[in-house]
Amino acid sequence: MRALQWIGVNHLEVGTVPDPVIEHPQDAIVRVHRTVTCGSDLHLLAGYIPFMRSGDVIGHEFVGEIVELGGEVRRHAVGDRVVVSSFVACGRCWYCAHELYSLCDNANRNPAITENLWGAAPGGCLGYSHAMGGYAGSHAQYVRVPFADVGAFRVPDEVDDARALFASDSAATGWMGAQLGEVGPGTTVAVWGAGAVGQMAAAAADLRGAEHVVVIDRIDDRLDMVRTHVRCETLNDRRDDVGAALLELTAGRGPDVCIEAVGMEASGGPVENVVDRVKHQLRLQTDRPAAVRRAIYHCRKGGTVVVLGVFAALTDAFPLGALMNKGLTLRGAQMHGPRYIPHLLDLMARGDLVTEHLGTHVMPLEEGPEGYAMFKHKRDGCVRAVFLPES
Amino acid sequence: MVSSSTARPAAPAGAFWLLAGAAAAAAWWVRRRKQARRAAALPLALTVHRPITELADELGQHEEQLLADSGLDGPLELAAAPGTFGTEIRVRLPEGDGPTRAQARQSLRLAKQLLETGSTMPPDRPVTRRRTVTSIPLEVAIRRAGKGGRL
Ligand SMILES: NC(=O)c1ccc[n+]([C@@H]2O[C@H](COP(=O)([O-])OP(=O)(O)OC[C@H]3O[C@@H](n4cnc5c(N)ncnc54)[C@H](O)[C@@H]3O)[C@@H](O)[C@H]2O)c1
Ligand SMILES: [Zn+2]
Ligand SMILES: [Zn+2]
Numbered sequence: 001m002r003a004l005q006w007i008g009v010n011h012l013e014v015g016t017v018p019d020p021v022i023e024h025p026q027d028a029i030v031r032v033h034r035t036v037t038c039g040s041d042l043h044l045l046a047g048y049i050p051f052m053r054s055g056d057v058i059g060h061e062f063v064g065e066i067v068e069l070g071g072e073v074r075r076h077a078v079g080d081r082v083v084v085s086s087f088v089a090c091g092r093c094w095y096c097a098h099e100l101y102s103l104c105d106n107a108n109r110n111p112a113i114t115e116n117l118w119g120a121a122p123g124g125c126l127g128y129s130h131a132m133g134g135y136a137g138s139h140a141q142y143v144r145v146p147f148a149d150v151g152a153f154r155v156p157d158e159v160d161d162a163r164a165l166f167a168s169d170s171a172a173t174g175w176m177g178a179q180l181g182e183v184g185p186g187t188t189v190a191v192w193g194a195g196a197v198g199q200m201a202a203a204a205a206d207l208r209g210a211e212h213v214v215v216i217d218r219i220d221d222r223l224d225m226v227r228t229h230v231r232c233e234t235l236n237d238r239r240d241d242v243g244a245a246l247l248e249l250t251a252g253r254g255p256d257v258c259i260e261a262v263g264m265e266a267s268g269g270p271v272e273n274v275v276d277r278v279k280h281q282l283r284l285q286t287d288r289p290a291a292v293r294r295a296i297y298h299c300r301k302g303g304t305v306v307v308l309g310v311f312a313a314l315t316d317a318f319p320l321g322a323l324m325n326k327g328l329t330l331r332g333a334q335m336h337g338p339r340y341i342p343h344l345l346d347l348m349a350r351g352d353l354v355t356e357h358l359g360t361h362v363m364p365l366e367e368g369p370e371g372y373a374m375f376k377h378k379r380d381g382c383v384r385a386v387f388l389p390e391s
Numbered sequence: 392m393v394s395s396s397t398a399r400p401a402a403p404a405g406a407f408w409l410l411a412g413a414a415a416a417a418a419w420w421v422r423r424r425k426q427a428r429r430a431a432a433l434p435l436a437l438t439v440h441r442p443i444t445e446l447a448d449e450l451g452q453h454e455e456q457l458l459a460d461s462g463l464d465g466p467l468e469l470a471a472a473p474g475t476f477g478t479e480i481r482v483r484l485p486e487g488d489g490p491t492r493a494q495a496r497q498s499l500r501l502a503k504q505l506l507e508t509g510s511t512m513p514p515d516r517p518v519t520r521r522r523t524v525t526s527i528p529l530e531v532a533i534r535r536a537g538k539g540g541r542l
Contacts, residue, residue: 007520015520023513051529055520072509092507094440094476105440106504109515110536119541130533134515146512 002389003057003140004368009047012369017057020136020144025072028148030082033161035062035138036359037375037385038086038169039195040310043264044129045372048286049312051113051131059139059387060086060126061169063161066152067142075149081161082152083345084145085337086169088124088133091150095123102334107146108133117313122334139368141389153341156349165386166196166355167344173308173335174200174261175344178208180306180331181257185209190246190255190298192291194222194234196358196384197308198261203230203353205257212249216242216294218267221381229354237294246298254300262291263309272317279316286313296322296330307332359386431492434468435484435499435542439506440477443469446506453505493538500537 003017020029038061043049066080076082089101096104104123108114111121113131124146127137136143145152155164174197183189189205191198194217205213213232217223223234233249235242246255267273268290276288295305296319305328323330347353360383363371371385439446447469454467468481480502484495501511515533 005520017518025510026508051532053518053526053529053533054523055518057518090504090508092440094438097440097475106508106512109512110533111500111542112536112538112540113532115540115542121540130515130529130536134533136518147508 001141002365003136004059004365004387005054006044006052006056006058007054010045012045012058012372014366014368015055017055017136017140020142022068022070023144024146025070026147026149027070028066028073028076028082028145028152029068030062030064030084030143030145030152031067032062032064032138032141032143032389033081034064034165034359035059035140035365035387035389036165037372037387039197039263040128041372042376043310043312045376046265048264048280049129049131051129053130056127056129056134057136057138057140058127059137059143060128061165062138062143063155063165063168064138064143066148069148073148076152076154080152081155081164082145083155083164083167083341084126084138084143084153085151085172085335085341086125086128087151087334087337088126088135088146089150089338090147091338096150099336099339100333101150101336101338103336110134125334139365139387139389141365150338153338153345156345158349159345160356162356162359162386163348163354164345166200166358167341167348168337169335170196170358170384171200171203171344171353171355172337172340173197174202175204175340176333176335177201177259177261177306177308178204178210178257179340180333181205181259181304183208183210183257186211187257188212188214188250188253188255189257189259190214190216190295191259191261192216192295193261193263193309194219194226195261198259199226199230199358199383200355201259201261201308202226202232205259206231207347207352214246214249214255219378222378222383225357225383229357242294243298250300254298254303256300256303257306258295258299258303259306259308260291260295261308264288264311266290266292266309268293275317285316287311287315289315289318293317293319296328299326299328301326302328304329304331310334358384361385363387364391365389431484434481435492435495436479436481437499437503437542438472438476438479439503441506443471443478446478449506453502493535496540496542497538499542 063083087102088107089104090106093105107123114121124133187210216235218238264287279285365387374382470479472479504511
């Protein structure tokens with residue numbers, strides 16, 4: 001089959017790889033209809049997650065059709081149209097039983113790597129390096145879905161592929177951000193990052209009844225897009241005084257919940273950028289946390305900061321003083337897909353959650369490398385590039 | 392004259408720091424070895440999300456295979472875990488020759504998967520396009536990824 005492969009740092013190619021087969025009785029094989037780029041892939045592409053083998057198939061947000069099932073799959077039939085959680089989870093361990101699916105004990109085939117790095121191994125993720133289990137990704141004609149009863153969900157007929165696609169990862173991550181922040185009526189939420197994840201966090205905050213939602217980025221196309229589809233205000237931090245605007249909006253308190261949806265390649269102020277980039281390149285730190293710093297600084301006393309952006313290991317100039325002295329709660333997680341996907345599909349079926357506009361560029365899988373170049377450099381208003389393996 | 396008298400102690404000072412550094416490194420190495428030996432004397436332990444009553448029955452069927460696979464001479468020690476965690480399993484490795492801790496780790500991890508999910512997940516399969524010198528450490532890390540770690 002054809003698949004988009006990571007060949008080396010900043011080097012992707014479409015190549016021919018063996019078709020996936022059922023390796024475990026709870027597997028399903030899915031023919032991929034649509035598969036989409038994610039900001040997380042940019043960290044792999046840039047080489048900041050050094051656990052990729054040349055030839056690995058990337059991609060983890062997709063929708064498709066089941067074509068083959070292992071003997072122990074109960075909830076699915078061949079022909080089901082499904083959206084699949086990017087994180088792989090067994091459904092039976094203590095973490096899965098407590099709906100902390102991305103922390104699954106049994107889904108990472110290479111636990112030692114992250115046990116040594118972080119003290120314990122989270123679960124696995126499709127197409128996201130050998131540290132996350134070494135599973136082949138979805139930018140391909142077919143993908144093996146482990147524990148299909150847990151991770152794959154039938155898409156309601158009213159929801160088309162273009163909308164359902166984003167339940168896999170970005171909409172679920174955004175929803176988790178609002179849930180971890182306990183966003184509800186009366187809450188003022190500020191979101192850093194207007195990529196698909198930040199936009200979905202803003203949508204989730206609004207759907208959960210937040211009083212005010214403010215999205216902060218430096219790309220006007222993206223800010224315009226989120227304002228068009230979500231009831232929110234936006235700030236361009238290259239132009240606006242973000243701190244003053246947030247204080248004014250909340251009459252001096254600051255946002256109750258600050259959601260960071262930028263990740264380890266964030267850009268900051270001019271000096272901060274130079275220092276962070278040099279340290280990053282010299283591997284003196286593995287992460288550039290400019291947006292986390294801002295989220296912590298602007299959060300009201302006693303508020304909650306939620307880190308949705310992906311970080312690899314270590315960071316410098318972390319504002320621990322602000323965190324401690326303002327009595328903040330800091331939360332973060334990889335997304336617990338199966339916990340949110342059914343509810344998101346309901347919201348999509350009712351038309352309350354609209355996502356298809358995030359797929360700004362739709363193209364054949366064969367054009368994958370150009371799609372990533374466009375997405376990485378945010379060219380031509382690209383928010384996400386969607387690949388069609390069948391065309 | 393003045394400059395030579397101040398310059399002279401520089402050599403002994405350099406040697407002193409070198410020696411002190413070497414001594415500190417040696418002390419660190421000895422401490423690490425001792426820590427590693429103490430850690431090796433601890434049993435391997437993990438928690439399975441199943442009630443102890445159920446597990447005691449089922450382990451009767453698997454234990455022989457599990458012990459044979461890992462070369463452990465058992466027995467497995469079971470204890471109810473606090474709260475909702477399930478059952479704690481501990482295995483003491485025999486002294487002297489016998490299975491390496493690494494093999495035993497792998498077996499215990501697979502046993503947990505089997506007990507919790509009913510099957511084991513096969514290891515990561517290589518489909519490599521290009522091998523380079525820089526990919527060697529990664530290949531080593533992947534090869535050890537089921538057997539190493541903090542279990
Ligand atoms: N927790 C999870 O499970 C999960 C799931 C999916 C994605 N992610 C992570 O979420 C992050 C965002 O993903 P995405 O797909 O939306 O990425 P993206 O690259 O499309 O968007 C990131 C946005 O952040 C903006 N940005 C950069 N620096 C900023 C700053 N200092 N302040 C405000 N905005 C800034 C960029 O302009 C860009 O619009 C990534 O780190 C990704 O890895 C996490
Ligand atoms: Zn993602
Ligand atoms: Zn699990």
